[in-house]
Amino acid sequence: MSQAQTPVLPVTFRPGRTRVVLITMSVAIFVVISVVAVLLERLGPGERASFFFTAALLSGILALLSRPKVVADDEGVTVVNITRTRRLAWAEILKVNLRPGDPWVFLDLSDGTSLPVLGIQPGIAKEAAIRDARALRALADSRGTGAEQTA
Template identity: 65%
Template sequence: MSAPDALPSLPVTFRPTRTRVVLYAVGIAQLAALAAIAVLLPKLSGGERASFVLTGALILAVLLLLARPKVVARQEGVTVVNLTTKRELAWAQILRVNLRVGDPWVHLDLADGTSLPAMGIQPGIAKDQAIRDARALRGLTETHGTGRHTAP
């Protein structure tokens, strides 16, 4: 993965847009279907109807959680929002941006020797977009970070 020709201007947000659209649509459709079943089935008690709607709301909540990941690059650094965590990083903390064949999302190699998954850039159903986003983030890291260029 090489640096892109033109880097995006800051701030920029990277998200798996197609995946988010699918998750939102499925979640809303699931909630609507279960609510319709709860209303249309005549032999259900009030508690059973409520459990149908509650199940739909729970499914929607899980799908919205899965749609949460993003990576926000700003002048000050990068914010990585994953399913349940959010981490602020200074540019100098990011040594390398990795998206290898078969990886489910980008991994950031950090100055403290750890690796941080950045689920906001994932090849899933938009592989070309994920590769472009990973290249852009790598280029931004090389420009704003330590200044050291790493091999692909």
């Protein structure tokens, strides 16, 4: 088994195919519901507005679902999940986990907690997620607490 290549920093990991599907669906849903609101002649102004509001709400939810990413730089990692963003120093990351059946990567942290990382998920693109998880693991191993202990 070959050692994972350590990527050049800064690097961003995100579920590209999933993001494309979600953004495409977001636009399609907004357009379809808006067209229906315009074409239905019996709708009053309030009902029409509720159609547009519903279209915007559904599109916004899909846009939020397409937000996750992981940005690694020299100082650490920024984990952007659906509604929260967390900045971690390399020393805080003890282990990068992507076990068979996991929906996304989990980071074991020095405070004893585990942080889900939705920016690397094997849903549609399993091979890309495994490659990204290995690259993030290589970065964490070379820059985190493991590097300090062996130095």
